[in-house]
């Protein structure tokens with residue numbers, strides 16, 4: 001039976017007879033077998049060829065048996081390729097040296113004189129290890145690429161207003177620490193964007209940034225989603241699954257909409273944050289977790305603490321540092337910059353020739369309230385770019401679809417009589433009517449996530 005040959009082997013030994021014998025035997029089992037009697041040629045060989053396994057002698061100079069040459073070349077090989085798999089050739093009695101070499105990064109050793117079958121077994125295992133190492137490297141690369149791609153999507157945070165400058169100063173200061181950060185601000189002010197920026201500038205940036213929208217996690221799935229479960233622990237638990245805490249291990253966990261969780265879940269979350277350990281639903285094994293926690297909310301947690309809606313001890317745990325994001329209407333000097341930023345992005349995306357927004361459009365945008373903040377502005381610009389035939393965006397391009405304050409139903413004066421909640425209610429009703437009750441489309445129009453809109457519908461009894 002012929003086996004499929006795979007793997008390339010390099011054998012480095014000063015004994016020409018040994019090299020010849022090994023080559024003849026191993027060529028029957030591996031794709032390519034190269035031999036080298038002069039270790040000085042190793043760097044050149046490794047820089048020009050790909051070897052899966054390197055079989056390396058410990059001593060090259062006659063009458064020297066300290067193994068120091070082997071250590072020297074082992075380190076050189078690992079310097080050139082940190083995923084190299086090196087099997088050492090040692091003489092009987094050198095076992096202590098071999099053990100030390102394994103501590104320094106060698107994979108295994110074979111004793112001279114070897115039995116062919118034993119050598120083959122060692123090399124096959126070494127080849128498997130090399131393949132796994134390469135796979136892990138590839139996955140790591142893919143993961144990094146994925147994070148980079150995710151982050152590229154609007155990774156730039158625009159803002160020159162004093163309020164945003166203060167935000168930037170704070171995040172610069174806290175990013176490198178492991179302090180828990182609470183980001184507060186209305187919907188669409190950029191809380192997640194800031195959370196990602198903190199992660200990117202932290203020492204955890206090579207690890208995962210795991211985001212959970214707690215507003216969208218149902219009560220029944222809360223524990224399983226966050227802490228994981230074992231197979232069979234409830235009807236739908238078809239297999240073991242890690243929760244978000246475990247997935248974020250060594251990285252950053254972003255808990256969005258933290259103001260929305262029930263008192264029972266607040267207690268569970270607090271326990272996990274205090275003990276830094278999670279237990280999957282249905283298991284009794286605790287798993288250590290090492291995460292940096294960033295939370296966000298658009299709710300007034302301090303007031304909720306006073307009213308008994310949010311635990312004070314949990315608030316103290318999560319808000320070591322608080323970053324308050326200003327509403328867009330409170331930093332209208334950033335509107336021209338943000339508008340330019342989104343015009344550039346969407347003209348590329350939709351292949352349009354729009355160059356800028358007119359002064360009239362900017363001025364009107366600066367008077368508008370932007371209940372959905374930057375997200376609403378972003379959608380308004382996207383829509384304007386798709387719909388307009390103008391090279392310069394005009395006010396009607398931006399405002400043809402937006403409700404307040406220029407619609408006929410209520411003007412700036414009537415707005416004075418209303419509070420934010422009433423304005424929200426009016427906008428939500430309008431959007432739902434416009435899309436015949438379709439929540440997804442209404443949410444998009446309002447610059448809200450679906451779950452945020454659902455919460456508001458519940459809150460206002462709409």
Ligand SMILES: Nc1ncnc2c1ncn2[C@@H]1O[C@H](COP(=O)(O)OP(=O)(O)OP(=O)(O)O)[C@@H](O)[C@H]1O
Nearest residue numbers: 154156157158186187188189190191192193374375
């Ligand atoms: N300062 C900014 N510069 C550029 N883009 C921004 C800025 N702030 C927000 N955005 C964009 O606005 C959109 C909404 O931002 P993000 O999701 O971070 O807001 P959020 O406060 O987390 O919203 P929500 O409360 O609804 O979860 C994103 O597309 C984001 O890229």
